[in-house]
Amino acid sequence: MSEADLPRAPSRFVALLGTRSFVVGVLLSAVFLVGGLISLVWTPYDVTVLAIADRLRPPSPSHWFGTDQFGRDVLSMVMVGARTSIAVGLIAVGIGVALGVPLGLAAAALRGGFLDDVIMRTNDLIFAFPSLVIAILITAVFGPGAVNAIIAIGIFNIPVFARLARGAALSLWTRDFLLAARVAGKGPARISVEHILPNIANLLIVQATIQFSLGILAEAALSYVGLGAQPPVPSWGRMLAESQTLIGLAPHVALFPGFAIVLTVLGLNLTGDGLRDALDPKLRRGRT
């Protein structure tokens, strides 16, 4: 059998759909994404209106997830909270990718040089601090709020992507096709964009889904200690914090935002796993 007769690996799209974890993950994440999007135009109840008379109602046909201590509809709050969580996750990952990847590529292109050392040692420095503590510090200094939380979480995504991009790029720089590109007179910047970036995109996408879920967790944690999104903007983390004293009295108030966090993170992680399996041509061929 010549090499050309080898069974062709299925296309990426087909492979993705055949990956069970990817399908489950996407469905889970999509539930919350759609919930957040719907909340932009419609929610079952207005989350800014208090109805003290209806407080702490258990789940019922009129309030599917029940009501909280101010009589607000928990389902509506979880929907609006999804917006905050997804926005924080997306923008924080965006900051990490936009700054971290170019830094990592530059460090790899100038490997062993002065700039490589500067970039990577600064990364080590950031890595050395416990991220959540620094995020708390940043929000404490610049004031609590969703925007500062996003920036704080985003900063800690930079070294993650820089290191990943550099490591993957370094192994590519030893490959012959990059030598061929250099023989064609191309400079390091051009080679990084044309040859390296497309070849490490898989890795970056997978890492992005993981950082996305970590971002949501970090935002929940910051909100939980009161340094994330401020009232009246609902946030899953703050909903948890505010309901913890009521856990014996009305567990549903804490349970639903808790489930939302767990299921979104689970969904994103499964999506990441599925993407990794489906985008890696070696794993793809092995599975079919």
Added chain:
Amino acid sequence: MTLLSVEDLTLSINGSPILNGISFDLQAGNVLGVIGESGSGKSMTAYSVMHLLPGGSELNGSIRLKGHDLTRLDEAALCGVRGAQIGMVFQEPMTALNPVRTIGDQVAETVEVHGRGTRREALQVARRTLDRVGLPADRFPLDRYPHELSGGQRQRVVIAMAIALQPAVLIADEPTTALDVTTQAQILDLLRGLVDADGMGLLMISHDLGVVAGMADRLAIMRRGDIVEAGPADEIFEAPAHAYTRALIEASGHHPPRGPDRTREVPLLEVRDVVRTYRTPRPTFLAPPGHFRAVDGVSFSVRRGENVGLVGESGCGKSTLTRAILGLDPIQGGEIRVAGNVVDADRRMARADRRRMQVVFQDPYGSFNPRHRVERLVAEPFHLLDEPLSAGERRRRVGAALDRVGLSAADADRYIHEFSGGQRQRIAIARALIIEPDLILLDEAVSALDVSIRAQILDLLADLSRRLNLSYLFISHDLSVVRAVTDRVLIMRAGRIVEEGATETVFRNPQHAYTRQLIASSPDIDSALAQRKIS
């Protein structure tokens, strides 16, 4: 005595047939050479005997080891057979050893796994076996790690692991393909000696008839899952019955036709006293870093239209020199000139000078960005043009270049993974040709190819050189390949050129001891057969 008897073995993986009913016998003290090109099923034959097959495999037929049918055994029983009664030597000594365990540990493991003694006894066996494979205790204590050994020494460790329990059958899957020619000759000698001493049966798998010509008692020639010819090695070499066998024998020592010498007395590439040093790690914390001279005062020149071979073993500095000539790495001394202009690793080098040189690499799988189409891959050197080409012109020239190397213009829209190794090497040559360079550096450009594909690529290179008046700097560890296509040859060792001269003169009358050693170890069917007749 028949040790291993394979009868009517068929194998299919996920429904596609790999082996179509092959049969052979292996006698004690004999070497059976299984010869075939990539995809012929020769490695799968070995894995079938070991029952190390990928999922989705369906195996039929009988494999008898000393009369016991291995196909009837369950996995646990097979584990007792593997390593103890059948040993295996793999192609790649760099990956066949665990890098974090000592060599003594790894050889002893085979003994311990099969419950043949305590740890102490196992280590004693390991010591004796390592001595047998030529790794004596004073230079190679058991606590050495694989990275402290050279490729040939590692392959000796792998062989030691395979023979530690004195198996009846040893399977060697391309055991020397990853090694230099001189090391290869030593490993082949070692294997032959072990077979003779222990009365083992050796199943020797190779793609190159030249490699097994000197040692095989019987041959089986495989092609597309069938044995097309089998019999005593002498008879097959004397009178090959099958056309494919004849083609393989011809390809192994292939010499492409060369045109009249059109070399002009114009130096194209001048390399003068070039030195390339690497910093080595500081030996102690405060000591200054050491220096390693990879290229140590090398001088030579290549004239326009001339084909020059640069031969040396891995680590001799030939690839480092290639990179310096291409202006990819800075040099620490001397001067490199192309058509009279200095080559400089800085970006200041003029595009017009860079355009004069292109390169073809060894590995047809690593030389291309897997995410680009062939058109973009081949067109990459157009970056060196001062004016970008129009899309139509670009396409036309890519098509012409593909045509020239024996592919079609329609291939431009395909991705690189759709091509075989030989086709990829043609694409690499098309990429090198596209801006009409004067000099092409061929860095082991045919080493990774099957012999028949290699013969085709050599023909193509010879033809292109004749038609386009190209110069080649042909870098290789394999003298026989260089002999076929070059006018002049340089022998490099440890960063220096030890011998230089017209190719045929050097071959007929090598002056330096190292050159003689290289020529003697080069696999060659004719000389191997001559040797057999004497003994």
